[in-house]
Amino acid sequence: PMFSSGIGLDAKDITVKGLEAVRRSSRVYLEAYTSVLTVGKEALEEFYGRKLILADREEVEQEADNILKDADISDVAFLVVGDPFGATTHSDLVLRATKLGIPYRVIHNASIMNAVGCCGLQLYKFGETVSIVFWTDTWRPESFFDKVKKNRQNGMHTLCLLDIKVKEQSLENLIKGRKIYEPPRYMSVNQAAQQLLEIIQNQRIRGEEPAITEETLCVGLARVGADDQKIAAGTLQQMCTVDLGEPLHSLIITGGSIHPMEMEMLNLIDGL
Amino acid sequence: PMFSSGIGLDAKDITVKGLEAVRRSSRVYLEAYTSVLTVGKEALEEFYGRKLILADREEVEQEADNILKDADISDVAFLVVGDPFGATTHSDLVLRATKLGIPYRVIHNASIMNAVGCCGLQLYKFGETVSIVFWTDTWRPESFFDKVKKNRQNGMHTLCLLDIKVKEQSLENLIKGRKIYEPPRYMSVNQAAQQLLEIIQNQRIRGEEPAITEETLCVGLARVGADDQKIAAGTLQQMCTVDLGEPLHSLIITGGSIHPMEMEMLNLIDGL
Numbered sequence: 001p002m003f004s005s006g007i008g009l010d011a012k013d014i015t016v017k018g019l020e021a022v023r024r025s026s027r028v029y030l031e032a033y034t035s036v037l038t039v040g041k042e043a044l045e046e047f048y049g050r051k052l053i054l055a056d057r058e059e060v061e062q063e064a065d066n067i068l069k070d071a072d073i074s075d076v077a078f079l080v081v082g083d084p085f086g087a088t089t090h091s092d093l094v095l096r097a098t099k100l101g102i103p104y105r106v107i108h109n110a111s112i113m114n115a116v117g118c119c120g121l122q123l124y125k126f127g128e129t130v131s132i133v134f135w136t137d138t139w140r141p142e143s144f145f146d147k148v149k150k151n152r153q154n155g156m157h158t159l160c161l162l163d164i165k166v167k168e169q170s171l172e173n174l175i176k177g178r179k180i181y182e183p184p185r186y187m188s189v190n191q192a193a194q195q196l197l198e199i200i201q202n203q204r205i206r207g208e209e210p211a212i213t214e215e216t217l218c219v220g221l222a223r224v225g226a227d228d229q230k231i232a233a234g235t236l237q238q239m240c241t242v243d244l245g246e247p248l249h250s251l252i253i254t255g256g257s258i259h260p261m262e263m264e265m266l267n268l269i270d271g272l
Numbered sequence: 273p274m275f276s277s278g279i280g281l282d283a284k285d286i287t288v289k290g291l292e293a294v295r296r297s298s299r300v301y302l303e304a305y306t307s308v309l310t311v312g313k314e315a316l317e318e319f320y321g322r323k324l325i326l327a328d329r330e331e332v333e334q335e336a337d338n339i340l341k342d343a344d345i346s347d348v349a350f351l352v353v354g355d356p357f358g359a360t361t362h363s364d365l366v367l368r369a370t371k372l373g374i375p376y377r378v379i380h381n382a383s384i385m386n387a388v389g390c391c392g393l394q395l396y397k398f399g400e401t402v403s404i405v406f407w408t409d410t411w412r413p414e415s416f417f418d419k420v421k422k423n424r425q426n427g428m429h430t431l432c433l434l435d436i437k438v439k440e441q442s443l444e445n446l447i448k449g450r451k452i453y454e455p456p457r458y459m460s461v462n463q464a465a466q467q468l469l470e471i472i473q474n475q476r477i478r479g480e481e482p483a484i485t486e487e488t489l490c491v492g493l494a495r496v497g498a499d500d501q502k503i504a505a506g507t508l509q510q511m512c513t514v515d516l517g518e519p520l521h522s523l524i525i526t527g528g529s530i531h532p533m534e535m536e537m538l539n540l541i542d543g544l
Contacts, residue, residue, distance in 0.1 A: 008287060009380060016291060017284035083382060085389030091537055098540050108281060108387040108497050110355060110380030113395050117357030118378055123385050128428060129396035154422055156400060225380050265363055268370050 002071040002097050004084040006109025009225030011039040011047055018079075018107045022048050025077040029067055031087050032056035032166065052079070056167060060089040064096045071102045082111030112224060112250055116159055119219045119231050120265025125255060127156030132192045132251070133163045134185065142199050149211035152256055160251040162187035186247035189220035189232075193239035193251065212236060212253060219252040219266070220244050233269045274343040274369050276356040278381025281497030283311040283319055290351075290379045294320050297349040301339055303359050304328035304438065324351070328439060332361040336368040343374045354383030384496060384522055388431055391491045391503050392537025397527060399428030404464045404523070405435045406457065414471050421483035424528055432523040434459035458519035461492035461504075465511035465523065484508060484525060491524040491538070492516050505541045 003025065005018040014022070022028050030041060030052040045052050055078075060067065067078065080087040084106050097104045117123045128151060130144040151158045165185040173180045200210040214237040222230040222244035232242045239251065258266070275297065277290040286294070294300050302313060302324040317324050327350075332339065339350065352359040356378050369376045389395045400423060402416040423430045437457040445452045472482040486509040494502045494516035504514045511523065530538070 006382065010289065012289035012292070013287045013380070015280060015285045015287050015381070017282065019288060020284070083386050083389065085386070085395060091392070091533055094540070095536060106390055108285070108382030108390070109287070110278065110382055111386050114355050114357070114383050114386040115380040117355065118380070120363070123357060124401035127399055128426070150426055154400070154426070261363055264367060268366070 001075060001103035001105050002068060002093070003075060003077045003105050003107060004090055004093065005077060005079055005107035006083040006086075006111065007044075007079050007081055008109040009082060009112070009115060010227075011043060013109060013225060014048070014079075015107060015109060018109065019048065021075065021105075021107060022050055022077050022079070025050075025075040026070065027053060027067075028077045029053045029055045029079065031060075031078070031080045031089055055089070057089050060092055064093060065100075067093065068097055068100060068102055071097065072100075083109050083113070086111045086113065110225065112161065113159070115224050116221065116250065116252065118224060118229070119221060119233070119252065120268065121157050121219065121252060121254065121262050122259060125155070125157055125259070125262075126159055127151030127154060127255070129159045129161060131161045131163070132187065132195060134165065134187060134191075135195055142202065145196075145199050145203075145211070148253055152211045152253070155255045155257045157255045158253040160192060160253065162189070162192050162249050162251065164248070187249065188247070189222070189239050189242060189244055189249045189251050192249070193218070193220075193236055196236060196253075197240065217254045217258070219254065219269070221250045221252070222246070223248060224250065231269050233266050273347060273375035273377050274340060274365070275347060275349045275377050275379060276362055276365065277349060277351055277379035278355040278358075278383065279316075279351050279353055280381040281354060281384070281387060282499075283315055285381060285497060286320070286351075287379060287381060290381065291320065293347065293377075293379060294322055294349050294351070297322075297347040298342065299325060299339075300349045300351065301325045301327045303332075303350070303352045303361055327361070329361050332364055336365060337372075339365065340369055340372060340374055343369070344372075355381050355385070358383045358385065382497065384433065385431070387496050388493065388522065388524065390496060390501070391493060391505070391524065392540065393429050393491065393524060393526065393534050394531060397427070397429055397531070397534075398431055399423030399426060399527070401431045401433060403433045403435070404459065404467060406437065406459060406463075407467055414474065417468075417471050417475075417483070420525055424483045424525070427527045427529045429527045430525040432464060432525065434461070434464050434521050434523065436520070459521065460519070461494070461511050461514060461516055461521045461523050464521070465490070465492075465508055468508060468525075469512065489526045489530070491526065491541070493522045493524070494518070495520060496522065503541050505538050 003021040007014045084090045128147045130147050148158045168182040203210040216236045220232045230244045275293040279286045356362045400419045402419050420430045440454040475482040488508045490511050492504045502516050
């Protein structure tokens with residue numbers, strides 16, 4: 001069968017079930033976003049005892065048949081940071097495998113979607129998750145802010161996943177068809193908070209009342225699940241300058257009403 | 273340090289990091305709800321190679337100091353089905369440990385909160401999670417239905433966690449102070465759907481328009497993450513009779529608007 005296995009948030013987060021699948025598979029693919037893990041491909045290869053084949057979205061789409069080859073008569077593993085269902089490539093592979101009549105198994109793992117509970121806010125009080133993308137000079141989307149507003153109105157926290165740019169090409173390289181890629185970029189909590197403040201300002205200029213302000217309680221998280229994980233609670237304004245270190249960062253905009261038990265847990269977090 | 277480790281949804285779902293913590297800990301506790309896992313305590317003990325001490329909510333509250341004893345000079349592990357932050361006992365222990373100055377580490381794992389993505393509905397489109405409890409003759413709460421309504425209005429799916437009754441005492445045994453417990457009960461998707469239909473009827477009788485009807489698309493899930501996991505998609509009415517087998521069950525009430533990719537994934541699920 002084809003195994004889609006999450007590998008969690010840190011090098012040793014793979015499950016025993018996942019590791020067994022990796023070790024008996026004839027080929028082991030690693031979704032390319034995995035560069036986001038605190039460790040690199042080589043460290044994983046050493047730990048798993050297997051060579052890993054990197055596969056990015058493009059390759060999964062174009063070479064799905066290669067990935068699935070012989071998965072009906074042997075085991076093939078496709079590894080994803082976090083849980084398989086967090087990967088954009090996962091649904092593609094499942095649908096393709098099903099059409100080919102190849103059995104498909106999923107091995108779950110922790111992802112930011114549930115691990116975010118580590119900050120003390122209750123998971124079931126989270127509303128729709130949003131993504132905050134890097135703004136450019138000409139593309140500055142604000143539409144996700146409506147979801148934050150809706151969540152706030154319903155007393156729900158908003159988990160903001162922050163942009164990751166890997167395998168980016170400069171306009172010049174893109175036009176010339178050169179497969180030269182820019183260094184990866186990961187949005188920090190500081191950058192996300194600054195973009196949010198700008199949206200708030202824009203709304204005020206337009207005479208709207210923003211759903212959140214500079215004073216809204218937020219939680220910044222970095223490297224959740226790793227040994228050097230860092231969490232900070234403070235106002236949105238404070239999130240512009242808090243130092244959380246290396247990627248990967250996530251930001252939570254709280255839902256306004258904080259349960260006493262949540263507050264007690266938040267109080268354990270170092271202030272700013 | 274004190275280690276809180278999730279053990280995931282199936283016997284071999286513990287992570288390598290979690291297993292290492294278990295094996296080097298001087299004592300290993302297992303949160304008592306773990307009887308919900310498809311395997312029992314004995315199977316876990318054999319697989320982990322360690323004796324496990326069962327601890328229920330009451331014991332964690334009353335004997336937190338015993339659990340935390342010597343955790344400043346040795347390692348102690350506290351295991352929870354799913355992810356630690358799904359356990360009601362977890363926050364108690366963290367707060368207590370912090371007051372005592374004992375270092376506390378969390379080892380994440382999959383929980384129903386993220387593994388539910390296996391049905392094909394997109395995780396970020398889930399609104400507030402609700403719990404559906406067993407009704408009695410005199411206690412038939414409907415208030416969770418407001419949250420389903422709010423989620424539907426916002427186009428969000430609702431994950432319904434279904435009631436688990438373990439260590440229940442009959443009224444007689446409770447009064448007489450006899451620590452005799454009833455057999456555990458787990459709410460099935462059928463029971464949850466029937467209670468939902470009754471709420472809909474009650475709303476109609478009161479002249480309200482219910483947020484969902486007999487025809488609302490739902491997804492029933494059983495034993496998510498286990499080899500014999502079962503998922504069914506269909507109307508709420510159909511959920512009253514679908515046979516999903518043994519516990520643990522969960523129910524999803526879809527948000528009304530289903531993304532084409534979600535629909536394509538749902539279509540892979542066996543019909544009713």
